[in-house]
Amino acid sequence: MTEQDFAVPLETPKYYHPDPRYREHSWIGDYGEVYRRFLNDPLLFWKERAAEIEWFEPFDEVMEWEFPYCRWYLNGKLNVTTNCIDRHVRDGRANKVALFWRGEQGEEKAYTYSQLLRNVCAFANALKRIGVQKGDRVCIYMPVVPEQVIAMLACARIGAVHTVVFGGFGVHALNQRIRDSGSRVVITSDVSMRRGKEIQLKPIVEEAVVNAPSVEAIIVHRRSTPGVELHSEIELDFYEILEKESNTCEPEVMDAEDPLFLLYTSGTTGSPKGIIHACGGYAVGTQYTTKYVLDIKDDDVYWCTADPGWITGHSYVVYGPLLNGATVFLTETTPDFPDPGIWWKLIRDYGVTVFYTAPTAIRMFMRVGEHWPDRYDLSSLRILASVGEPLNPEAFEWFYHHIGRDRCPIVDTWWQTETGMHMITTMVGEPMRPGFAGKPIPGVMADVVDMDGKPVEPGNGGYLVIKHPWPSMMRSVYNNDERYRQYWTTIDRLYTATDLAVKGHDGNIMVIGRADDLIIVAGHNIGTAEVESALVSHEAVAEAAVIGVPDPVKGNQIKAFVILRDGYGGSDRLKSDLRYHVRMTVGPIAMPSEIKYMDSLPKTRSGKIMRRVLKAQELGMDPGDTSTLED
Structure with a gap:
């Protein structure tokens, strides 16, 4: 990968600075100081985090690393549920609401x-x-x-x-x-x-x-x-x-290394992968990140819109919040039924203070217009958060202005089923840069490297990697240990996330998209997310997906699939405008050769666009495992 493959445009970075009181009252405090303390003694850092949960028997060692396998909190004994429930009952939260639930028909339980x-x-x-x-x-x-x-x-x-x-x-x-x-x-x-x-x-x-x-x-x-x-x-x-x-x-x-759960995630080919997470490290990682990344306080009403059937639901609907004694709001409602105002009504009615959702939902709300959230009092909101795929700058701006009303920090989180917990974000109180998830959280060593594992220059693209183990890392892939080993051997001795990223001069990381979502056009590597972000920045476009279509001269041409915002009709003139807009935003090499208007795009339930399904349909091929498709 070379400098000309793809890079962040060299315009002056744009930042949003939260009210200084957010940092003063956050659990993390001074991010830079905490991160330096972590780097000075990583094992001490994770020992201190483990002290925030209860153990039946203390652990002997924090970590044992035998590449590519890692054990955490050796011989420690615990049960996750005593940490999620029993200790809160003992510590004065017996009558505090743990779960609010609202059904689609208006039924309520607490x-x-x-x-x-x-x-x-x-x-x-x-x-x-x-x-x-x-x-x-x-x-x-x-x-x-x-x-x-x-x-x-x-x-x-x-x-x-x-x-x-x-x-x-x-x-x-x-x-x-x-x-x-x-x-x-x-x-x-x-x-x-x-x-x-x-x-x-x-x-x-x-x-x-x-x-x-x-x-x-x-x-x-x-x-x-x-x-x-x-x-x-x-x-x-x-x-x-x-x-x-x-x-x-x-x-x-339970021993710290006993399995807690098995969760299947889709692969590009073959059967879904069964990711194994262990009791001790997973409990420590999700308790820590829910508290310090999402900044959950005792009086918060917290709503993560993910289904517990996904890793976000496991870590940040069930285990992480309950480990912190939070009040969790659950609902069966979809964001557009009975109308696109239902989620904003629920935030108002339940006094939600921390709201964690997906970019695909945010872009849907952009499509139908800000008059829906404008109908409701959203003043209870304190923190906004995003998960599932890169939060493009246009969606960040809309979320910040129309939902946060220019006052709520946005915590854009990057992590995976395999990592179990947040890995990269902008911690509460730190300056936010639209389009950039942020920096590695304390406890995580992340970087952007080339295929030889060498860090790339700031502003240039590479592979997102994690350089050191962390407690909530997966322990293996069920019945397929070789697949687990590939995560650590694709780039020698680094956990390879298979995501492309760019690190700015300020240390913030922009996640570009999956490495297998690269399109090679005339020898240039074009990130799908880069072109999609350019399309979505046009006022007529709500969502976009692009794929590479074989071309005898260029190797590939770019084909775009777009969903228009309400009030815009598809026309050939608009297609020309969109192609020109991409040309001016990204460059001539990234211009789609073809644009197709769509009513919907193939997505996983967590909101990730499955471009390989579009490509398989385009080329008349088998799309592989589609079990995680929303529809």
């Missing part, structure tokens, strides 16, 4: 920490009653309901390894994950609600377990009235078995 503890213990006892033991895998296939959280925590209580499968997946994707994990039990709901319609989940489960011999029981959370019939000998009612049990359950003593 659980205090003491109520959550009773429900988790009773359901844990119910799981033990049907034979679930430490180390057994349990598949959870549910919509965003409190029972999903209860099921996850109940598994962790008794040492069972949960594998949560997003409730929008179909039979094949669910069957794949059940079979690969060898799950003994499947926990589901009869239906989920989406845009006013009931989506039947139980029939999907019934079909998915036909060729899954490991499954011994199906537990059904019945939501419909009258309740759906449980006709199979292995089907049990969620609340019937819960209500028969004691609401006290001794937590299983």
